Amino acid sequence: MGLHVESRPSDSPYVDRVWRSRSSDVARMMSVAAARWDLVFWEHRGQVSAAVQGPETLARPAPVPEEATFFGITFSLGTLMPHLPIDRLVNGSAAIPDPTARSFWLKGSTWHVPGYDDAEAFVARLAREDVLARDPVVAAALDGGRPDLSERTLQRRFLAATGLTRGAVRQIDRARQAAILLQEGRPAQDVVHRLGYFDQPHLSRSLTRYIGRTATRLAGPQPLAEPLSLLYKT
Template sequence: MPIESEDRASDSAYVLRVWRGRASGTETMTSIATSNWELVFWEEDGVVHAAARGPETAASEAKLSGDSASFGITFAHGAWMPHLPVAGIVDGGVESVHATARSFVLAGEQWELPDFDNAEQFVEKLVRAALLVRDPLVDEVVWGGAARVGSRSVQRRVAGATGLTQGAIRQIDRAREAAILIAAGVPALDVVHRLGYYDQPHLARALQRYIGRTATQLRNPQGQSDALSLLYKREEPGVS
């Protein structure tokens, strides 16, 4: 059966999005590329898991087995954990050594398991404990703002906080925006001009690499045998 999911924006400068989902039965999911890292919590066949999952630089396939429920906090660019550099979990992740229905272990300490409604309060606790920090310049330049420091310093700070280059972030996020527009019925040629692709083949290659779908497949999702992971329009942190 299709994955049931919902997501919401956040008023926290540290958080881009909060989401949750549920799946039943065995199926394959296409996980689309993302330039943000997440804390993810899920229960599968009665077993609770918690993990930090890094940015994904290409679409990939994942197996979903049995009944599962998941919840995640997607962090804004510029927010990271000093004890867990994002560069070390790009296209991967680190699972908590212990998780239950009530708590999980992070940075060697036990924390109460957050949920969809109290994610921001949990994030504030991490900030107060100095486990989560933020470089506001990173999010500003990723969104197209002008930096007040040299370009090499900006590159180092962006890479340090996100694990990716500015160019990689822009390519991933542009492909996600293109997928949303095409799924909404916007003609591919219009998407090419609107988002600055060279031509339709350039757009097609980006969709295949980062989304794992063609334009035709995005327009007709009911014809796909596998589900697509959460695809949403990016909003600036702090804007709901």
């Protein structure tokens, strides 16, 4: 009963994570904030759907189709589809028209629907066909490098590649990390010190905004009626 999620990390520079899930006797979930975008496929009552899901800057309730299966690829920061400007996808999505269980249409070509175990091969082909790109400046900055650019230029490149500012990405990722630590049983005060929040009210405001849960609720049993969406260590 609920939303059953399985995910794994990826060794592809384009991919952050690959995931799949299925719903059972649940009508709604809390979709937590996410700094990365996804390519998602789902099947419900024999109907196949697909979409590019943009970054989410707030937690918000979302409907869950009954007895549906989902498969998604979460792309790394700095990876983008140039023909779909990422700033237009923030807090939104772009539906892929008329997909089937075996194929879908993207940027003027037909593609086989990937699976959980071969997602990286599919992504590599997207990159070879120039459907995907990766901004090396953003990737270097995220890896701790110091690109030879002004701060203003770097911020502009970061925003163009991710749809978000570096500050927004840090805040979202920190809130997700805090939620995981609290679910693992860490005391809220320890989380405050470990992740650099000013105090517990600061932590509480961040969790409410980005996760849709208070620290107390995260530390206790998760309600089956409204489970959290994919939450993993970034």
